[in-house]
Amino acid sequence: MLDLNAVRNDPETYRAGLRRRGEEPVILEKLLELDQRRRLLIREVEELQSQRNSLSREIGFAKRGGGDPAEIISRVQEIKKVLPEREAELKAVASELERLLLEIPNLPAPEIPDGEPRILKTVGDTPRHGTPHWEIGERLGMLDTARGVKVAQARFYLLRGDGAALERALISFMLDLQIQKRGYQEVIPPFLVNLDSMTGTGQYPKFAEDFFTCEKDGLALVPTAEVPVTNLHRDEILEELPLKYTAWTPCFRREAGSYGKETRGLIRVHQFNKIELVRFTKPGESDAALEELTADAESVLETLGLPYRRVVLPADDLGFSARKTYDLEVWMPGVERYVEISSCSNFGDFQARRMRIRYRPKPGAKPQFVHTLNGSALAVGRTWAAILENGFREDGSVEIPPVLRPYLNGRVRFEAAS
């Protein structure tokens, strides 16, 4: 959520920012117009309320003094003819303003590019030819797409035997790395959240089509651990900063509008596992925290020995709540391209404002909004796929990255059962 005061004081900066994002800045004109109407109405309403309150007080005094308040009461009645109308009007304008404010995206950070994503670094070899992970997975008995579809729907899949073991090994490995080497605290949050939480991180109301809901319970399946973990501290004044959390959760996404795209394999599915990193920092510290957090995510790719690159997203490619985002893309020889495997973002105070997460700069000082950040470390399904494609050998087996072997009973490769 943008700071309405800041928009009012410096609309040009916000217009320019929205334009960089490819948004129509007209929405700001509407916002400012509503804001002005609202403030006018507030003055009217409060003036009437003030009159009503003082007259009511007089009635109290008159009654206690044994006087007859009938005349004053009739004056209050006059006010009560107009007040409710104005109040209703104010309420309508205020809620329209609130709705609008919740649907305006964050401003991009000044230093990020316009146009194309900029590649910041590339690590590892990128062989041109390979076999798609779904073929390897099916052949080795690790992946069963057909039965996933039978049990649920298209874009669901089933892992079996070594496939399930690899998934579980990846989850443990990734968590252990962040907990032991990078100082994160693990949490296991609820996988269903309420709409206040979805609103807090920015998925709701604008992107309600993108996640699954349990209508009659008022709950939604988490599309990312970002939602429950960032909302941990909704409506709180934090005593200690920075905070660093990591969490494994399944992620559920409707992928509405992606019909026909990437229908094979695990790249785009309705349910996948992910390890998430979430940070809360003081305002001045979030830029450095994003660099650190992205390096934390990269450390997973590096220790697994997977080829990848880091790109910084251009302004018109940013997610709704983000002000700056680095994507990590893993090389997948089977599909012969880089595939996004992590997205690390700084949200500034955009989410904190929605969630009212604050801290006190000094004891007794006025609370300020914190900054929030998060990133995947990593998307487990896509990592699973990358390991199969990058570890695939001539003899049909898949070599297991050395760091994962302790999580797989010391095994060195996956082979077809004889």
Next chain:
RNA sequence: GGAGAGGUGGCCGAGUGGUUGAAGGCACCGGUCUUGAAAACCGGCAUACCGAAAGGUAUCGGGGGUUCGAAUCCCCCCCUCUCCGCCA
């Protein structure tokens, strides 16, 4: 699912229709005292909005209603706790 209790400020906790934004305590901030600290004592201490300011308005889980006036009365919803039932 059944029965009951309850949701008040950063926290605990008074308050059942009229200067109550809300007693008291804790925490916190400033001061006195002290070599320093603690203790004690004195003072301060909610948030948001409107306003140049003076000041005003709103907020006692959320929404609606009664009333000249609601933290207090009525209705609906949400949440928490206790007991019973069921259950991994």
